[in-house]
Amino acid sequence: MTGLTETQLNDSPLNSGALSHTVRVALDVMGGDDAPDVVIEGARQLLKSNDTQDKAINLVLVGAAEALAALREEFPERVEAVATTEIIEMDEHPAVAVKQKKDSSIVVACRLVKEGRADAFFSAGSTGGAMTAATLIIGRVRGIKRPAIATVIPAPKGNVLLLDAGANTDVTAEYLKQFAAMGEIFAREVMGVPQPRVGLLNVGEEDSKGSQTAQDAYALMQESIAGFAGNAEGTDIFKANFDVIVTDGFTGNIVLKAMEGLVAGLFSELKSIFYSSTKNKLAAAVIKNDLGALKDQLDIEAIGGAPLLGLQAPVVIGHGSSSAFAIENGIRATAAAARQRIPQHIAAAIAQEG
Amino acid sequence: MTGLTETQLNDSPLNSGALSHTVRVALDVMGGDDAPDVVIEGARQLLKSNDTQDKAINLVLVGAAEALAALREEFPERVEAVATTEIIEMDEHPAVAVKQKKDSSIVVACRLVKEGRADAFFSAGSTGGAMTAATLIIGRVRGIKRPAIATVIPAPKGNVLLLDAGANTDVTAEYLKQFAAMGEIFAREVMGVPQPRVGLLNVGEEDSKGSQTAQDAYALMQESIAGFAGNAEGTDIFKANFDVIVTDGFTGNIVLKAMEGLVAGLFSELKSIFYSSTKNKLAAAVIKNDLGALKDQLDIEAIGGAPLLGLQAPVVIGHGSSSAFAIENGIRATAAAARQRIPQHIAAAIAQEG
Numbered sequence: 023m024t025g026l027t028e029t030q031l032n033d034s035p036l037n038s039g040a041l042s043h044t045v046r047v048a049l050d051v052m053g054g055d056d057a058p059d060v061v062i063e064g065a066r067q068l069l070k071s072n073d074t075q076d077k078a079i080n081l082v083l084v085g086a087a088e089a090l091a092a093l094r095e096e097f098p099e100r101v102e103a104v105a106t107t108e109i110i111e112m113d114e115h116p117a118v119a120v121k122q123k124k125d126s127s128i129v130v131a132c133r134l135v136k137e138g139r140a141d142a143f144f145s146a147g148s149t150g151g152a153m154t155a156a157t158l159i160i161g162r163v164r165g166i167k168r169p170a171i172a173t174v175i176p177a178p179k180g181n182v183l184l185l186d187a188g189a190n191t192d193v194t195a196e197y198l199k200q201f202a203a204m205g206e207i208f209a210r211e212v213m214g215v216p217q218p219r220v221g222l223l224n225v226g227e228e229d230s231k232g233s234q235t236a237q238d239a240y241a242l243m244q245e246s247i248a249g250f251a252g253n254a255e256g257t258d259i260f261k262a263n264f265d266v267i268v269t270d271g272f273t274g275n276i277v278l279k280a281m282e283g284l285v286a287g288l289f290s291e292l293k294s295i296f297y298s299s300t301k302n303k304l305a306a307a308v309i310k311n312d313l314g315a316l317k318d319q320l321d322i323e324a325i326g327g328a329p330l331l332g333l334q335a336p337v338v339i340g341h342g343s344s345s346a347f348a349i350e351n352g353i354r355a356t357a358a359a360a361r362q363r364i365p366q367h368i369a370a371a372i373a374q375e376g
Numbered sequence: 377m378t379g380l381t382e383t384q385l386n387d388s389p390l391n392s393g394a395l396s397h398t399v400r401v402a403l404d405v406m407g408g409d410d411a412p413d414v415v416i417e418g419a420r421q422l423l424k425s426n427d428t429q430d431k432a433i434n435l436v437l438v439g440a441a442e443a444l445a446a447l448r449e450e451f452p453e454r455v456e457a458v459a460t461t462e463i464i465e466m467d468e469h470p471a472v473a474v475k476q477k478k479d480s481s482i483v484v485a486c487r488l489v490k491e492g493r494a495d496a497f498f499s500a501g502s503t504g505g506a507m508t509a510a511t512l513i514i515g516r517v518r519g520i521k522r523p524a525i526a527t528v529i530p531a532p533k534g535n536v537l538l539l540d541a542g543a544n545t546d547v548t549a550e551y552l553k554q555f556a557a558m559g560e561i562f563a564r565e566v567m568g569v570p571q572p573r574v575g576l577l578n579v580g581e582e583d584s585k586g587s588q589t590a591q592d593a594y595a596l597m598q599e600s601i602a603g604f605a606g607n608a609e610g611t612d613i614f615k616a617n618f619d620v621i622v623t624d625g626f627t628g629n630i631v632l633k634a635m636e637g638l639v640a641g642l643f644s645e646l647k648s649i650f651y652s653s654t655k656n657k658l659a660a661a662v663i664k665n666d667l668g669a670l671k672d673q674l675d676i677e678a679i680g681g682a683p684l685l686g687l688q689a690p691v692v693i694g695h696g697s698s699s700a701f702a703i704e705n706g707i708r709a710t711a712a713a714a715r716q717r718i719p720q721h722i723a724a725a726i727a728q729e730g
Contacts, residue, residue: 115584178645188579191587225542225629230469233545233626256633260641272587273627275579279610280631284638287614291532295666305662312649312656 044078045357046102048131048140051085052109053147054349055342058089061146064349069097071350079357082140084131106130109147112342116150120158128152132159135335142360144327144352146340153189153330156337163365165372168193169332170201171271171339172208173278176320180262183209184223187328188275195238198222198268202247203371204331205266211362212329212355213265220247221254221264223273229253235270243268246375285320326351329359332368336360398432399711400456402485402494405439406463407501408703409696412443415500418703423451425704433711436494438485460484463501466696470504474512482506486513489689496714498681498706500694507543507684510691517719519726522547523686524555525625525693526562527632530674534616537563538577541682542629549592552576552622556601557725558685559620565716566683566709567619574601575608575618577627583607589624597622600729639674681706683713686722690714 049065051058065081080100083090087105094103108126110119120129128147132155134140143160145152149171157169170186185201186193202220209218222240224232229240231253243250254267256277269277292313296306306313326348327340336359340352403419405412419435434454437444441459448457462480464473474483482501486509488494497514499506503525511523526539539555540547556574563572576594578586583594585607597604608621610631623631646667650660660667681694681702690713694706 178641191579191590223630225545225626236545236626256630256635257637257640259634260637269630272579272590273630276577276610276623276627277631277634280613280635281610281638283611283614284635285642286611287532288639288642291670292667295663295670298666302663302666305659308659309649309656312652313646316645316649 044080045142045360046080046082046140047353047356047360048082048084048134048143049353050127050131050143050145050147050152051083051089052106052127053145053152054340054344056344057146058085060344060346061085061349062089062093063346064344065101065353066093066096067346067350068353069093069100075357075361076354079353081353082131082134084127084134104130104134110151110155112148114148114151116148116154119148119151120154126151128155129159132156132337135337136160142336142338142356144338144340144349144356146327146342146344146349146352149188149328149339152337152339156330156333156335160337161334163332163334163369163372165375166200166204166332166368168197168200169330170197170204171274171328172205172331173274173328174213175259175278175281177260177262178316178319180265181213182259182262182264183213183218183266184259184274184278185266185268185331186271186274187278188271189330190271191275192272193235193270195235195242198235198239198270199242199246200332200372202243202250202266202268203375204368205268206247206249207367207371208329208331208359208364209265211364211367212358215265218249218265219251219263220249220266220268221251221258223259223267223269223277224253224255226255227253239268289317326353326355329355329364331364334365336364398434399496399714400434400436400494401707401710401714402436402438402488402497403707404481404485404497404499404501404506405437405443406460406481407499407506407696408694408698410698411500412439414698414700415439415703416443416447417700418698419455419707420447420450421700421704422707423447423454429711429715430708433707435707436485436488438481438488458484458488464505464509466502468502468505470502470508473502473505474508480505482509483513486510486691489691490514496690496692496710498692498694498703498710500681500696500698500703500706503542503682503693506691506693510684510687510689514691515688517686517688517723517726519729520554520558520686520722522551522554523684524551524558525628525682526559526685527628527682528567529613529632529635531614531616532670532673534619535567536613536616536618537567537572537620538613538628538632539620539622539685540625540628541632542625543684544625545629546626547589547624549589549596552589552593552624553596553600554686554726556597556604556620556622557729558722559622560601560603561721561725562683562685562713562718563619565718565721566712569619572603572619573605573617574603574620574622575605575612577613577621577623577631578607578609580609581607593622643671681709683709683718685718688719690718 090103172185338356444457524540527541
């Protein structure tokens with residue numbers, strides 16, 4: 023197998039008891055705008071953490087040999103290094119890139135997971151590349167029609183898991199129902215919401231509202247999703263009236279980017295106001311910390327990335343502009359998904375439905 | 377015809393030269409959360425304005441007789457009154473309500489426009505009711521497959537016209553192309569943008585991105601929309617990189633409500649910060665005016681409503697929570713659409729395409 027080091031790794035399949043002890047996260051060292059430096063720095067922060075759960079995370083670094091050496095030497099017992107020679111760039115066509123770049127960090131990391139040499143995968147690289155590679159190599163949970171990208175939206179009144187955030191631009195009611203089932207499991211097991219309220223993103227509250235697909239999905243979800251709480255409207259997202267909001271990847275991607283653009287734009291306008299006069303500067307200095315806290319609270323970086331749900335192993339994608347702190351949190355979120363055995367929960371839920 | 381007063385109104389068909397002089401706007405006095413009082417007050421403000429163009433607007437008030445009398449007496453030469461006995465409520469099913477409530481203010485106002493007794497129609501009532509009544513009674517421009525709701529988004533760097541904002545949850549590429557053509561005309565003629573940049577809302581920049589419908593629409597728009605500037609992403613909305621952004625009514629409605637909810641939520645968080653301590657209160661007092669100006673700038677109310685495009689006469693819908701000021705601006709926007717002969721421009725553009 024091209025590009026894999028000869029290091030003998032322990033073989034612990036996904037379903038082994040090993041997960042309750044140490045989780046091995048394959049880390050795409052080449053993914054992200056400031057890779058590999060920022061990724062390595064994020065990994066180092068995590069490895070230095072004294073938190074008990076953090077100490078139970080080992081890393082399989084995947085990337086250019088020279089980028090991996092220092093951290094491998096620094097933490098020889100917790101870090102494996104797998105050298106690769108290619109990178110899937112953000113603007114490449116995912117299917118083409120995954121097929122052609124067999125020695126890319128994303129493809130190799132997925133292969134390590136498939137072979138049981140890592141339990142989960144985190145990348146701040148190409149979302150499409152990771153989704154495609156993970157679907158082809160790691161594989162879908164049996165019965166899942168389409169994996170989905172979930173995104174945690176940090177609203178002041180609580181986090182909201184929105185899916186699909188962009189993997190599937192054309193969906194059926196059945197896909198949407200499966201997204202709901204997967205989102206419900208993730209919210210309960212990883213986000214710690216005992217009884218998640220699941221909403222279907224739509225143009226009105228009534229079951230007769232929306233596109234034909236949305237109407238059909240409403241009926242399916244009412245039948246089979248325990249926490250289904252009806253249609254969610256656009257205004258409900260930031261109000262956090264629901265813990266999980268389900269939609270197609272077209273609407274999900276657009277609504278997330280619109281909200282992201284709006285937050286960035288509003289804070290930029292606030293900044294202009296604060297710098298527009300001396301008296302404003304003085305006033306701004308007083309409330310600066312509180313405003314900063316609000317901005318941090320709304321910062322998607324602190325969340326640690328978007329889980330891809332419906333795959334046979336946990337895969338989490340970080341923002342391309344991830345800081346070292348975001349990478350650190352992303353690895354943490356990936357390990358949590360493995361520890362909580364999300365793929366196994368999803369498999370059980372789908373199998374039960376028959 | 378039930379509910380119409382016997383007042384003899386001048387007969388001036390839509391296409392007559394009369395439009396360049398005085399525009400007669402049919403006003404739904406019963407539409408809006410605080411109707412009829414707020415609607416009458418907004419109308420009064422407009423009638424009292426000394427602006428030359430405002431003075432060229434006459435009103436046909438449509439609603440409960442007792443609500444109309446005072447203003448009719450106050451401005452006998454500029455106000456006609458048409459008494460009605462029914463109201464289409466916000467939560468009624470539009471098609472059913474329009475069919476059953478033949479003496480509702482919305483249905484009667486549309487009939488007045490159809491008969492040439494008014495040139496255009498403004499309502500802050502049920503959007504669905506107005507869209508349904510206008511489509512059935514006033515009728516579509518020949519060749520237009522589906523009328524669309526357009527909404528002006530007030531972004532700091534410029535206004536953006538987004539359509540469809542909710543009329544058509546299921547669309548074809550052909551509908552989207554027509555929305556683009558109509559939006560381009562409205563932006564040029566009413567918003568005053570000489571060469572509007574028209575974008576297709578999508579999940580990425582490349583023409584290969586998005587749903588099948590979006591990809592097909594991209595090709596159609598590239599062929600026939602003069603100002604087509606490619607795909608717009610969610611982040612582009614608030615950046616105002618485009619003057620017109622085209623999407624289906626499902627995505628459009630959700631993205632607008634999400635942005636509305638986010639703005640409301642953020643300003644509410646800012647308010648909490650400002651009131652959280654004495655020192656913050658003092659600092660907030662300093663920047664209060666500038667912040668208020670920003671909030672006003674983002675306020676959809678100042679815009680005056682959402683035009684329904686593709687009908688044989690201008691119809692504009694105000695927000696249900698419209699203030700008197702919003703009503704005043706809504707009437708103004710409706711008159712502007714009539715003055716600029718938007719339906720005629722749309723008809724010409726569609727006819728030219730053949």
